[in-house]
Amino acid sequence: MDNRDPLSNPGYLVRILSMVLSAGLLAVLIAAVVDLGDEPTGLTARVMEQIDQSGVSHPPTAVLLNFRAYDTWLEVAVLLLAAWGALALRQATRLPEQPQATSAGPVLDWLVRLLVPLLIVTGVYLLWLGTNAPGGAFQAGAVIGAALVLLRLSGYRSVGLLDALWLRGSLLAGFAGFLLIATVLFLAGWTFLEYPPDQAGLLIVIIELLITWTVAVSFVALFVAARPDPDDLNTESEGGHG
Amino acid sequence: MSLFLIYALAAVGLFAICLHAIITRSHLLRKILALNMMGSSVFLLLIAIAYRNSVEETADPVPHAMVLTGIVVAVSATAFALALARRYHAETGETELSDGDGST
């Protein structure tokens, strides 16, 4: 549509303005990045000193689940809120199975039979590996979640097994587990979110397990709940009395 | 031209492109897509900073933790935004916010 007179069409003007804005921002950001220079300034050394008391040997996991456990805790709350908001929007208290013809096509069948166990094994392996090598709760949860989504898409029974209470329970597991452990320790006199040095490793693994399960179920819940429920829509054209 | 600078400049460039796209594209999915890519570009910058701060081969774990948290937060927000956008589309059949002037 090149016949538009450039200035009359607001869209065009906005395009120009945003281009100028982005270019300006880019220039400013480049100046900032260059000004940052190359000498290291971070907390690497400090983390290295304290890593042995943290109960795990892989630095990111140590930072994630011990030094900055508060961040991770709130982050799991964000995930819980997103899943819950999507479910509430869709008025779904559970994620029942779809009445799917079992033969979803031979190729998909074969792929599912092969991939799902592999994904679950790698997920658990990643979880276990997390304490001392690249891996961790979220990656494991994501992989297992992917397996569950694959099962659901190809019509096999997956998250639908969970009834309403179980679904809420698993969505809550990560956050509530973390909260429970932290509160119990806090009442026992430790500073909040501090693990007793000798059981630090064990507690972290328990928390990681819960987080992995919550992340997996939340991802499937997010995937399923994203679809609008056909008969819960506002029929009236005007936006209700809201 | 250290490794950090290459990826930092790339990240900053991606951020600017995504900002431009968010402002000009009015289709909801494209906006959410652009927001996601903007998030990834910030995470790339953080990881580049982590690389710069590395002490004999181990990169700075704090930005790593930040990026991991950021990724999960970004995906939660995206999923929720998609749920809302699809509900909006199912009700109205439109893929753009009605009087959404150029910006979001």
Added chain:
Amino acid sequence: MDWGFWLPQIMLFSSLIPALVIFLLRDEQFWPRTILNLSASGLKLILAGFMAWGVLAEGRTYEASLPFLHDQELLLRVEPLSLMLVGLSSILWFITTIYAIGYLENSPHRTRFFGFFSLCVTATIGIALAGNLITFLIFYEMLSVVTYPLVVHRGTPEALAAGRTYLLYTLGGGVLLLIGIIWLQVLAGPVEFVAGGTIQFLADDHQASLIVIFALLIAGLGVKAAIVPLHRWLPEAMIAPAPVSALLHAVAVVKAGAYGIVRVVYDVYGLELSRDLGVLIPLALIASFTIIYGSVRALTEFDLKRRLAYSTVSQVSYIALGTALIGPAATVGATVHLIHQGVMKITLFFCAGVFAEARHIHDIREMSGVGRSMPLTMSAFTLGAFGMIGVPPLAGFVSKWHLGIGSLESDQPWVIAILITSSILNSAYFLPIVYKGWFGEPHEDIEGVEAERFQIREAPWSLLGPSLTTAGVSLLAGLLAAWIYSPLSLAEIVANQRIFLP
């Protein structure tokens, strides 16, 4: 407990708490509301008397200061000048409550009315007792907000329009006063009211800003004192029910403005500093112009209450005029007029209310022959009218007399000319009403048969009583002016503190 600290606060709470309690009552709970109202106003009357006796006879000081900000404090102090307004408002509130109960017999929203009514009095008492500028400002602004629901009480479109104008003027004035006070406090720190003024030390290097601040303060106060360019809200506010226009728009609100001007000129700037700054002459000119303009405009109005409103506009400026003259007698005249004008004007509004309520008379032309059927109300109206004109034995004469002497002392003879012309104009717009009322032919359309017309049908006592008492008080204030507890002697004490009588 030391009475000095608690008494001023009890004065405030004695109408604040009843107001909040009244809001919780329902409209039909007549007796609880009436008892609450009367006991509260009675208590306030007794306290005012007690404090007057304490301050005047025994020279005790009542002062309460509450922390407000780290460098500001809420200061309530009782001194002769504040006693004048406190006395005036507590007496008149007691009388007006009786009048209002009678007037609003079965009209809707009485709870709302009486609730805001007592809040207004709280604000007026607060203004009277304020010991420093910030306390004065707080109660001054509270007054303008709390009177709005009373102005729009009837809920008719005209009332709402009047309310809108009222808010526009008073809030606008409030803004000017606020910025003026802040600017002054930035220069001089927290400003207290001290007889004779407190900010002389600023005179040498802040000459210009002091003048501008003075203009801001007087403009802010002038809105409520209905000085000419800022007076338009007063005639329109006459749409409110009679008790409101009687106590509030003739006495409380208007007095707040005049009282503020007296405070600013005497207790903040001080007479000498104001004279050196040369701000007194413009103030006097504006006041005089208002006096003349108000009287002339009153001539052209045929609605009784609007005519009285314009008469108030002109009368209040007597006070401003008095403060602008440098002479002990002028100060006495100004401060005593604070009380006299209030008492006389409230009588006239009470009578206007009685005419409107009993006879549905709103227009002056309908008043002919009213005296025959309502002799008592008409005589009260006549007393009030003569007082306004300044006929000798009445209160009005006393204040005009002192203002005249004051103008001579400050060698500005043109003020006497103003006083005389305004008295002539007063008589021009009051005497026809009085004459027609007594000697005119009663109208045919006053319902009732021929014999009826001459038969005396007065308003109910709850309306008549208050009108007669205030008429009596204005008569006594004039006759017993020499008595040590009369408003005149109180005014002389006030003047003494501020200017050294030769």
Added chain:
Amino acid sequence: MTFEMLFDVILALMLVWLCWRVLAAPDLFKAVVLFIVYGLLIALAFVRLQAPDIGLAEASIGAGLTGALMLDAVGQMTGRRMPWQRKDEPDRKEADHGQS
């Protein structure tokens, strides 16, 4: 300019070019597919910057899950089904989505 440096520069440029292609692509489906590729390349860049676990997370969550969500959304937004049709054949819509 050692060999790895060259690889990194190319990777960075590809990232920027890919980002532009995603945002300028006319067809939404193609844009989402390119978005998934973009996510994987970002994961590769993370690995290059010695953050393998974060790379894995970006790949699985950033590219995987977000990509799946986007595809599902594109399916609804550009699919044949229009809102007024939803009443008569809700089941068919659910079933046939798997194959699109």
Added chain:
Amino acid sequence: MIEAAIWVILIPLICGLAAFAIGGRTSRLLGLIGAGLTTIAAFLLVAEVWVNGVWEYSLGGWEAPLGISLRADGLSTFMIAMTAVVGLGISLYAVRYFALTPGPSPDPSAPLRTGAGRGEKSQATWLPSESYWPLWMLLWASLNALFLSSDIFNLYVGLELLTLASVALIILERERASIIAGLRYLLAAFLGSMAYLLGVALLYAEAGVLDLQLLADAELTGTAVQVAGGLMAVGLLLKAALFPMHFWLPAAHSSAPAPVSAALSALVVKAAFYLLIRLWFEVFEPASSIAVEQVIGVLGATAIILGSFQAIRQARLKMMIAYSTVAQVGYLFVMIPLAGSFGDPQDVWRFEAWTGGLYHALSHGFAKASMFLAAGVILSSLGHDRVWNLAGSAARFPVIYLSFGIAGMSLMGLPPSAGFVGKWLMLTSAVESAQWWWAVILLVGGLLTAGYVAIVLSQALQRDVEIDREPDPIPRIMTLSVFGLAVLSMLLGLRAAEPLEFLEIGAPFQTLITTVEE
């Protein structure tokens, strides 16, 4: 000594999760318990900070640069106390609010919709009255977490938690208007968070630490820090809805249910403002320049003027109050140039402007919450909230309009309200620093606020001859909470000495405060 600050975050979380897990009618009970206990904990914290000054706590036992530390100084405890009292009022109101409104959600007896599948019957769906409480508790917890945390990345996660909770609450009743508003708010907030996060990344790259106190002590300057500050400021301004980035606020705040819009306008907007104030006057103090402060002031002034004009023009009461929020947010940001380094930066009026702006935030919190709750009563009883046919409603809800009037007084900054104290302090500092233009803006803003408050009151006071009947039966607890919040915004105006003194604990202008003392 119990750590009151930790409980201020823990209690709402625990009650929120319990309410989510159990659901049904008990969620309301849990919500109320949570609200009550959190308020108690908040005031314990106030007492603690009042007695022994700034409270610091490093989470997980790890010292500041490595771990995350919480810090409760005068400012944050001030905001927590405000959130507690306003939150308690909103919770009491919400108890009966959802029972009042015939929400679009089906009554439990209707055939249950159980998502796509046709599986067997499942329990009732997500009634707004039940899913409100868990979300509200989480919103409250995220607010408290934001006020306490002193780690810039943790603030990012807190902001996201706050945004998601707010959006989930906005779309509670799943009406089209609120879904559109929620979506636009989410996208805008997402963009704001990205800008903020990029700022955090640059700041971390420059300083190497994430803790606010360490960043403040590092006295950072340089282009990277300025760019980081600019980005973080823009992100927070977008979330605080300062003009021109306020487009999402009116729809979001007016289409949400009444208790939610009250929480959004009174509290959520304040969180972004609080963060900007903390960053601006502590971390980016050395890097900021007079020009930037004046630009923020100009944006604030435009917000006041345009916001008030829009509010006066609105036909719907809730929209009018939402635009009033846009205008009042402008007020808050006018404080930045006043407390900025204009003229001699060592002068005491900077601290006065700072306390004035925060006290205005406090009074706006109370007044705006009371106004939105009042609008909720009017909307649910009359069935509409068109401003121009509210005639006679003052007779039907006398106390509601009385509270609306008192709240209006506080917004206008008329004495004896808390708004007056804020306005007085800001005006004094404007006059002392000879920045006259801000004084004029503040005064004109007050008059414009009077404009739309007077419109509503005059329409309501108009006598409607037909329906001049007795006041409607509104649940007593709702009237109480509306009236209580309005009267509180009045009482705080009379007794302002203690709260202002409380603000001095740990305030950024320590050097200036000593001059104020003697």
